[in-house]
Amino acid sequence: MQPASKISVIVTTYNRPDALTAVIEACFAQDDPHFEIIIADDGSSNNTRECVEALRRRSPVPLRHVWQSDEGFRAARVRNLGTLAASGDYIVFLDGDCIPPxxxxxxxxxxxxxxxxxxxxxxxxxxxxxxxxxxxxxxxxKLGALERLRLRLGGHFNKFLQTVLVLPDVGRERRKFTWRRIKSCNLAVWRSDLDRVNGFDESFTGWGHEDSDLVVRLYNAGVLRKDGAFATEVYHLWHHENLRDHATSNRKVVLQRAADGTTQAKTGLREMARTAGAAPVAAPPSAALPSETGDGQVRSTI
Structure with a gap:
């Protein structure tokens, strides 16, 4: 089995520095130090920039902050921005309100x-x-099993066993496509596979199904899924539900692409790389993107 030589954890965020701090501090406490952190910022204000700079100064691993202007929910685009800034051959997408163990x-x-x-x-x-x-x-x-059980029984966690058990890598492969558990708040993808399908599709704007679209196109390209339950659980902090005004139309696009075998994002990594003046995505990613202004601004360097 080919191991990932370097992992890039891409953490998306938007104007929630207290949650982002909790997530990044949990990243600092990882038992595997061979990774980098890319904070992919969907247009946050200066409070988040100051928070990230304070975190960067004490980070035990390389940490970079990339930012795009606030033009509504553009998670697909900012994940592509983070991907272009990453140097790892394996990308783990994590949301800025999901605390990793x-x-x-x-x-x-x-x-x-x-x-x-x-x-x-x-x-x-x-x-x-x-x-x-x-x-x-x-x-x-640092919570014990009894305290986790109390939190589950008190309605503060929606799961218990997943917080205390880690199961081996057995029976996790899914040979058929399924919509179950497609969540880009915790999703790992080989960089070469992202390049193969042109990354996330930036034509998906507003909340909904940009992650399902990526998984559908990867499946159409021959990339299958493994289930990370009972091994990769993250703790998702409560937040108000996002507006879902585009959810229905976005889902229709995904269903059509599942039916017609689409593999390529309409607007994705290749287009962003050309705009940013970066190397083509078919080539190995460079260690850093050049500094820019406006969309794609690199707020801090490794």
Whole structure:
């Protein structure tokens, strides 16, 4: 099995520096130090920039902040921006409100296999406990099994067993396409496979199904899925639901692409690379993108 030589964790964020701090500090506590962090910022204000700069100064691993202007929900585009800034051969997408356990990177490394993506899992947290955790800076990973059970029984976690058990890499491969657990808040993809399908499709704007579209196009290109449950769980902090005004139309596009075998993003990594003056995505990614202004601005360097 070919191991991932370097992992890039791309953390998307938008104007929630308290949650981002909790996520990045959990990244700092990983038991596998062989990775980098790319914070992919969908137009946050200066508060997030200042937060990231403070985190960067004490980061034990390389950390970069890329930013695009605030023009609404453009998660697909900012993930492509993060991908172009990454130097790893294996990309793990993580949302800036999803706290990873200490074995998050090492478990994704163990599950990585050429020809597969890994769709991770999450534990949803209540609004009340989310506020308590952020205000008191609670370290989730020091909680014992009994306290986790209490949180589950009290309605503050929606799962329990997944928070205390890690299962081996057995029976995780899915040979048929399924919509189940497609969440880009915890999704691992080989960089070469992202290049193969031209990354996320930036024509998906507004909330909904840009992650499903990526997985459908990867499947059409021959890339299968592995289930990351009971190995890669993250703790998803509560937040208000995003507006879903584009969800129906976006889903229709995905269904059509599943039916017609589409593999390429209409507007993706190749187009962004040309605009940014970066190397073509078919080539190995460079260690850094040149500094820019406006969309694609690199806020800090490794």
């Amino acid at each position: 200490p074995h998050f990177v090492s478990q994704h490394r163990k599950l990585a296999r050429p020809g597969f993506i890994v769709s991770g899992s999450r534990v949803l947290m209540s609004e009340q406990y989310t506020r308590r955790l952020l205000d008191a800076r609670i370290n989730l990973h």
